[in-house]
Amino acid sequence: MWRTVWGNLSASGAREAIVTPEYGPGYFTGQSCVTKEWSPEALWAQTLAASAHLREEFAAWEAGRPPTGQGPSPALADLPAPPPPLPARVCTLPTIDVSRFVAGGAAERASLAEEWKASLAEEWDAAFSGVGFCQLVGYESLLPASAIAALREAATVFFETESREVKMRSHIDGLLGYLAIGEENVAATVGAANRVADKVEGLNFSGYGSELNGSRGWRSRDPCEVPWLEEPFARALPERLRQAAAEYWKAATALMHVLLELSALALGLEASHFGPYYAEPGCTLRLAYYPPGPGEEGQLRYGEHTDYEGFTILQRPVEGGGEGNGGLEVQDPRTGSWAGVPSLPDTLTINIGDLMARWTNDRWRATRHRVPAPTAGSAAAACGRLSLVYFTGPNPSMPVHCLPSAKCDCENPKYPSITLEENVQAKLLAAQRGAADGA
Ligand SMILES: O=C(O)CCC(=O)C(=O)O
Numbered sequence: 001m002w003r004t005v006w007g008n009l010s011a012s013g014a015r016e017a018i019v020t021p022e023y024g025p026g027y028f029t030g031q032s033c034v035t036k037e038w039s040p041e042a043l044w045a046q047t048l049a050a051s052a053h054l055r056e057e058f059a060a061w062e063a064g065r066p067p068t069g070q071g072p073s074p075a076l077a078d079l080p081a082p083p084p085p086l087p088a089r090v091c092t093l094p095t096i097d098v099s100r101f102v103a104g105g106a107a108e109r110a111s112l113a114e115e116w117k118a119s120l121a122e123e124w125d126a127a128f129s130g131v132g133f134c135q136l137v138g139y140e141s142l143l144p145a146s147a148i149a150a151l152r153e154a155a156t157v158f159f160e161t162e163s164r165e166v167k168m169r170s171h172i173d174g175l176l177g178y179l180a181i182g183e184e185n186v187a188a189t190v191g192a193a194n195r196v197a198d199k200v201e202g203l204n205f206s207g208y209g210s211e212l213n214g215s216r217g218w219r220s221r222d223p224c225e226v227p228w229l230e231e232p233f234a235r236a237l238p239e240r241l242r243q244a245a246a247e248y249w250k251a252a253t254a255l256m257h258v259l260l261e262l263s264a265l266a267l268g269l270e271a272s273h274f275g276p277y278y279a280e281p282g283c284t285l286r287l288a289y290y291p292p293g294p295g296e297e298g299q300l301r302y303g304e305h306t307d308y309e310g311f312t313i314l315q316r317p318v319e320g321g322g323e324g325n326g327g328l329e330v331q332d333p334r335t336g337s338w339a340g341v342p343s344l345p346d347t348l349t350i351n352i353g354d355l356m357a358r359w360t361n362d363r364w365r366a367t368r369h370r371v372p373a374p375t376a377g378s379a380a381a382a383c384g385r386l387s388l389v390y391f392t393g394p395n396p397s398m399p400v401h402c403l404p405s406a407k408c409d410c411e412n413p414k415y416p417s418i419t420l421e422e423n424v425q426a427k428l429l430a431a432q433r434g435a436a437d438g439a
């Protein structure tokens with residue numbers, strides 16, 4: 001957990017010095033974490049060399065005494081420039097094959113060999129306790145390639161050929177429905193707003209309204225129905241896209257329920273543990289279209305962030321993960337360096353959101369990720385990129401607190417209970433504040 005030991009290091013341009021038991025001390029600037037390009041060793045050396053005061057604060061923190069909050073330290077003005085950023089790397093995530101697990105219904109899953117299930121559950125737990133991401137294969141019996149292809153095709157036609165006027169018929173409030181370029185600066189949700197808003201267009205389908213757009217609650221009485229199907233913003237979409245999104249929603253929801261059973265087993269809980277929380281789940285399907293071109297100086301396709309909810313089911317185009325190709329990158333939380341994540345055909349990427357990290361008492365990790373701009377003139381910059389992002393989450397108004405599992409150290413919960421709605425709203429407010437001060 002990050003701890004602030006001393007705020008307002010204004011002499012160095014940093015706002016906070018932070019110390020973590022795992023990664024050592026470092027600095028946050030007003031807009032982004034400069035520590036992310038520094039190795040823990042370099043940070044440690046720089047910090048200690050730069051400020052005797054900070055050293056005292058760190059010692060106080062280690063000894064359990066409160067920080068003095070005094071400052072600024074003149075020595076910090078002389079901080080040497082950080083070392084150059086580490087080159088981006090390509091990282092391979094654990095690949096998990098769920099074909100046997102998803103093949104039948106709950107009864108078939110219950111009859112699978114316990115040893116085999118335990119080993120699958122262990123892989124699942126290890127992926128999310130480690131990097132916080134995995135690549136999923138063998139899911140097609142629930143989310144068939146045809147549902148993916150139909151939605152990719154209809155969404156590509158929408159984003160690439162419809163006029164702004166047609167798109168804006170589905171615009172609501174910049175949160176649900178259509179989002180134009182310039183409406184999101186997602187890095188503001190982690191206090192690292194970029195100078196220029198993200199170069200992305202979006203189409204968000206959600207089962208819930210929110211206070212922010214004046215309509216709260218589950219939109220459908222029947223949880224098997226697609227809750228947003230009759231909403232005016234969905235009705236305003238080309239019919240082929242509305243239907244393709246509805247088919248994808250149903251299939252991805254079915255996959256989510258089975259992955260929740262696997263998650264429960266992985267955390268040492270009854271397979272059905274998550275059922276009541278997900279009867280009217282707080283899911284959002286986000287279609288994200290990143291137009292061609294490198295963007296402006298300082299502009300990303302989608303800035304660094306963690307997802308807000310349970311786990312995310314991400315369907316990406318096939319991409320190599322190389323530097324400058326404008327695809328997904330994840331951050332190594334120990335060093336802050338970024339690595340591209342290749343995407344192979346018939347593979348989904350699954351990652352943990354904040355709420356699930358909190359629900360597991362931080363056993364599972366919500367890892368920062370981003371989509372940088374492609375290099376100017378590259379083949380990647382010549383094409384648009386489409387992702388189908390299904391954010392899964394429990395009923396937005398059901399409080400979640402540390403899961404009753406020894407694996408989550410439930411005797412020592414780190415956080416009070418919270419609802420999905422509160423968590424998401426806190427992030428949105430942070431984003432608004434960050435966007436106002438930052439970008
Ligand atoms: O487009 C991608 O690969 C990632 C999108 C993403 O991280 C998100 O929508 O939260």
Ligand SMILES: [Fe+2]
Pocket residue numbers: 305306307369
């Ligand atoms: Fe994300």
